[in-house]
Amino acid sequence: MPARLRALVTVLCAAVLGALLPATAAHAASRTVQGGRLDWGIKSSFQTYVTGPIAKGSYSLTGGAATVGGGGFRFHSASGAYDGAAGSFRAGFSGGVHFLGHRTDSGAYQLDLTLSRPTVSVAGSSGTLFVDVVSKAKETGAVTTSRQVPFATLSLGGIDMRGDGDEVVLTNLPATLTAQGARSFAGYYTAGTALDPVSLSADVEPAAVPKASSTPKPSMSPAKKETSDGTLKNGAVDWGVRRTFREYVTGDIARGRWTLSAGAQDGGALFRFPKGEGTFTGGDLKASFAGAVAFTGERGLDLRLSGVRAVVEDGEGTLYADVTSPDLTAKKVPLVTFAAKGLKAKGGLAKVTEAPAKLTAEGAAAFGGMYRAGTAMDPVSLAVALTADAALPALPDLGSTPTPSASPAPSSSPSARKDAAQPVASGTGGDGGFPALPVGLAAGALLLAGAAYTVVRSRRTRVAVETAPAPAPAQAPTPAAPQDQATAPAKENGPGTGPGSGPRG
Structure with a gap:
């Protein structure tokens, strides 16, 4: 290679490296997720079936889970990590939902299913929703516990998750039941069935700022444990x-x-x-x-x-x-x-x-x-x-309220996904057995997809992803709300609940 050409290549390589190195250094390393919420209704038709006139059941919330408008459940206290350089995100949430239905004469339930601790893992344009599943076999009553089952796939519609913000917001992500999720779901639905969409917001610790070195402090001997005199601290x-x-x-x-x-x-x-x-x-x-x-x-x-x-x-x-x-x-x-x-x-x-x-x-x-x-x-x-060093249990952490998007892109409305079918019982005789449920759903089940956008800057710097549902074909009306979510407390049903006289008016 001629000396002049070799010199030119050397200069160009130095320039490229000089441009790349600062950009690489600017990317923050993986940072801790420190609080947040996840909203998911699991599947609205399943809720309706459980609390309806066939299963005559109910659901209860565990571990601090809550309900939110539209029939969804809210899980709390996100913990995990977000890597803005790689665009990867993983966070687990606390709380669960326990479904009971088909009560027998002995007081046992033939439908007994708990879904808890949802975890969302995102890499690239797709993700996975994991859950803990506890189910009781309707034939034998044997309890099966499965930890972090890959329950549903999540589609981000090609969204780029990379960024340097301190908040991650994902809204109305289409969720599709996996084969493992279908088995854990007691076969109520087949793999590929559309579940309720998933929304979440999570706070991310700010990027670390280099600190000046300091002189190590001398170690202190451990303090003596305080004794209690019965007075509350x-x-x-x-x-x-x-x-x-x-x-x-x-x-x-x-x-x-x-x-x-x-x-x-x-x-x-x-x-x-x-x-x-x-x-x-x-x-x-x-x-x-x-x-x-x-x-x-x-x-x-x-x-x-x-x-x-x-x-x-x-x-x-x-x-x-x-x-x-x-x-x-x-x-x-x-x-x-x-x-x-x-x-x-x-x-x-x-x-x-x-x-x-x-x-x-x-x-x-x-x-x-x-x-x-x-x-x-x-x-x-x-x-x-009873002592000054005793720490109280942590309050469920919902994270900060998601900030409004500053993007000029139009904001999508909450998902209008409607289930094409719900579990339907077929008679099995008068023996009180568990009804045979079809595992197939109508071919027209709506699968949310479509346009999505990323907001990297807003009032608080953040990464925000929101998917807009595609136009839906005409279909049957949405099933009625579960009985246990009736607007008047008097309409609640389920074990351990006394009938109220209803709100006075």
Whole structure:
């Protein structure tokens, strides 16, 4: 190679390397996902079937999961990693949904399925939704637990996930049942069936800023563990009142909302009343907590609960509150009772988690007769710190509210996917056996796809991906809402729930 040409090649290589190296260095390494939410209805026709007149079942929420508008479920506390350089994302969420149906004369259920801990993994233009599946065989009653089953494939429509933002938002991702998911789903649907779309938002830790080196601090000898004198150092009560009551408040009848004040916190499916003060001695507790929640809406809805107190004696707990409503203004009303035999101190912390709770007669009056005494309310979680170093359980982390898109691209409306079919039972005789369910769906089942776009900059720098559904062919109307999500609490069904008289109006 001539010397002049060799020199020119050397100069060009140096220029290219000089341009590439800063760009490579600018890409952030994999960063931690630190909080967020995932909304997914699993499959609306399955919900309708479970709570409908054939299965006559219900569903319950576990691990802090909540319901959201439109029949979806909200899972919380995202944790995982996002690599903006590679465009890869993986995050797991907490919470689950337990479906029960086809109750036998013995009280057992032939449909018994729990889906929990959804995890979304994205690489390139496609992703996978994993879930934990616990199912009970209808023939033998044997329980099968499968961890992180690749339940559905997710399509991003060719979206580029690369970026350097501190928020990842994916909206209305089309979800398709996998072969493994179909087997875990007890064969209700075949592989390739369209499930409800998935939406999520997750906060990502900011890119690390290099820090100046500092002189290491001398090591300190471990502090002596503090002993308790029975006086509370801190404490919290987590209670959602009642899921169907919250849905009634924000539903089409009351058209209302709830407002938190005086330090109360919203955990999605529950409210936290913090700053516990009081005493814990020999397993007995007397404590008061800060915070208030007010429910307001149409049809005269105006209920405020404050001054929350918890008393535990001989393993039985009672939750009190000051009540203000058009029908009642009273102090220290015993709202619910709950089991608290497990309230024992360990490592400076005493707690009970999701203890079943029942409405008292006084509590029924506080709700204006909306529910009868003995009605199952949301479970109570209680934790009190007896030493300064004892940490309370973390509140479900929903992450920050997704910021509005600043992109000029049009925003797609929430998915209008409608199921072409739902499970239909065929008679099996009078032996009370599990109905034979078809595993095929109508060929016209709508599979969401279509245009998508990426927003890399907004009020908060973020990566946002939103898919717009393609025009849908004409099809049958969407099935009616599940009975357990009825707008009036009186219409709820399922085990352990007492019939209410309905909201007064």
